[in-house]
Structure formats: C-alpha cells, structure tokens
Amino acid sequence: MPLRLNLSGTDTFGVTMIIKNSVVLITSAGTSLGTMIALHFAKLGAQVVLCDTNPSSLLASYRRCREVTELVDMVEIKDITLPSVESLFDAIESKLGRSPNVLVNHWTSLPLQSLTGNLSSSNFIQQFSMLASSLFMFGQVAAERMAQHQSGVIVNVVAQDPDQYQSDLDNTTSMVTGFTKSWAKELKAHNVRVGGVIPVTTHSYHVSANWSQMQDELTRTTEYIVSNDYFSGRVVSTEA
Known part of the structure; x- marks a missing residue:
C-alpha cells in the first residue's frame, strides 16, 4: 500500500486495539465509502453502528451489513x-x-472554490463551517466518552464522492490535519489515539475503477490506524 505519512507527533500507547468485538461508530455511513468501511469492520467482527442524516442511504447500508x-x-x-x-x-x-471505542469520523470533502468561479462565497463558507462542526462535534463527544474509559481511537476520514468531480482537498486536508494533531496531543493523557486519512489531491475520481481502488485504500488505511497502537497524531494520504 503506498502511504504518504505526516510524521510529526506520535507516541507509544500501551493497549493494543482489538477490532473484533469493539464498538465502531461510522458517520456518513450511507455514502459509498461509509458503506465500504462499515462492511470491512463488520467482516472483522466488530459491533458496527451506522450513522447518517439520510434515512434511505442509511437503510441501504444497514441492509448490506446485515448480510455479513x-x-x-x-x-x-x-x-x-x-x-x-x-x-x-x-x-x-x-x-x-457501552460507548463506541472507535469513531470513524467520516465526511465528504469541501467543494472546489475558485476566486473566479460561480460558487458563491457564502455557500462555500457555509459548507466549510458544516464540515468543521461535523468533525469537531463527533470528535468532542467521542473524546469525552473515551477519556472516561482511558481508551479509544478516533480516525478522521474525509474524501470526495465519485461523482464529486471538483473537490478542495487542499483546504480539507489542512482542516483534518489541524484537528488530528491538536486532538492527539490533548487526548494522549487519556490513552485515546487520533489519526487522519485523506486521498492524494492528484487522484482522478471520475474514473470509476480508480474510485473503487481508492475506497479500498482508504478503508484499509483506516483499519491500519485503528489496529496500530503506535499510531497517533498523524495523517495518511493514500492513492490507488
């Protein structure tokens, strides 16, 4: 698996994360990537909890997981x-x-904003705020519960959907990196690890075959972060 690691900030944790029988909460679970991550952790024996604001896509993902x-x-x-x-x-x-001891904090990346484009600045600011608040609120509540038990893993995963041809992965990456580093530093004392997963900015998502490979890389990298008890405070960029 080709990995590009941001190597700043990481420390040893004494408890190995066993995915089997863990409670894994996955946000945006009704999306294509959210469903794949859910299926992957379900096959590893975790107790998977799917969360989404879209009831139809959430139900579809749930039914697929129930087959496993x-x-x-x-x-x-x-x-x-x-x-x-x-x-x-x-x-x-x-x-x-019990509360989830693994949070896959998964959201869709920001749309590409051009200084000369048609997307209004107010719309972009609203979406930027929504992404930041979604990441933060789930991270905050998960961190509070995990800190009580002195154990847990939060993985911030942000990627664009296959039909989202133009995405601002640079600004999205900066946001994910900032949250991941600051949270990892704050939660180290509580034995809670935090990692991030993003796709590389040069990837061609409009090719469906590439998107399938990218989903697989993002999913496996998420598993790697959860199961590796030495990983915290870093963001991994993946490419197929």
Whole structure:
C-alpha cells in the first residue's frame, strides 16, 4: 500500500486495539465509502453502528451489513448539533451497554472554490463551517466518552464522492490535519489515539475503477490506524 505519512507527533500507547468485538461508530455511513468501511469492520467482527442524516442511504447500508453480520445497528440523526450527537451516543450506550471505542469520523470533502468561479462565497463558507462542526462535534463527544474509559481511537476520514468531480482537498486536508494533531496531543493523557486519512489531491475520481481502488485504500488505511497502537497524531494520504 503506498502511504504518504505526516510524521510529526506520535507516541507509544500501551493497549493494543482489538477490532473484533469493539464498538465502531461510522458517520456518513450511507455514502459509498461509509458503506465500504462499515462492511470491512463488520467482516472483522466488530459491533458496527451506522450513522447518517439520510434515512434511505442509511437503510441501504444497514441492509448490506446485515448480510455479513447481525452485529450491526443504525441510528438516523436529524441534524449535526451537539444535543443530537450526545443523544446518539446515549442511545448506543443504552442499547449496547457501552460507548463506541472507535469513531470513524467520516465526511465528504469541501467543494472546489475558485476566486473566479460561480460558487458563491457564502455557500462555500457555509459548507466549510458544516464540515468543521461535523468533525469537531463527533470528535468532542467521542473524546469525552473515551477519556472516561482511558481508551479509544478516533480516525478522521474525509474524501470526495465519485461523482464529486471538483473537490478542495487542499483546504480539507489542512482542516483534518489541524484537528488530528491538536486532538492527539490533548487526548494522549487519556490513552485515546487520533489519526487522519485523506486521498492524494492528484487522484482522478471520475474514473470509476480508480474510485473503487481508492475506497479500498482508504478503508484499509483506516483499519491500519485503528489496529496500530503506535499510531497517533498523524495523517495518511493514500492513492490507488
């Protein structure tokens, strides 16, 4: 697997993450990549919880996972607000008796914004704010629960959909890198690791075959971060 590692910030953690029987929460689970990540962790024996704001795509992903395992649940959230995210974690704890110890914080990258393009600045700022708040709110709630148990992994995964031909991966990468490094430093004392996964900016997503390979690389890299107890504070760029 070709990896491009940002090597700043990493430390040793004493507990090896065993994916089997872990509770893995996946956001944007109804997307193409979200579904693939969910299926992958389901096959590894994890208790997978799917989360999305789109009920139809969430149900489709859930049904695919049910073909693999019975250890899967889905939770639709109406919006990305702190009360909604906290209620989601409360619901998981109530049903499973424990909080997720793995968060795959997966979201779609920012659209490409050109200084001379047609996309309005207000629209871009709104989407930038939405991505930042989505990453942060899920990360914040997960971190609080994981810190109580002195164990957990958060993986920030941001990639564009195959039909999203123009994406601002540079600004998206900067956001993911900033969150990943600062969270890892803050949560080190609580034995909570944080990593990031992004695609390289030169990848041609409009080729469906390439997108399939890219999904596989992003998924396997996410697994690598979760299972590698020495990995924290770094962002991995993957390419097929």
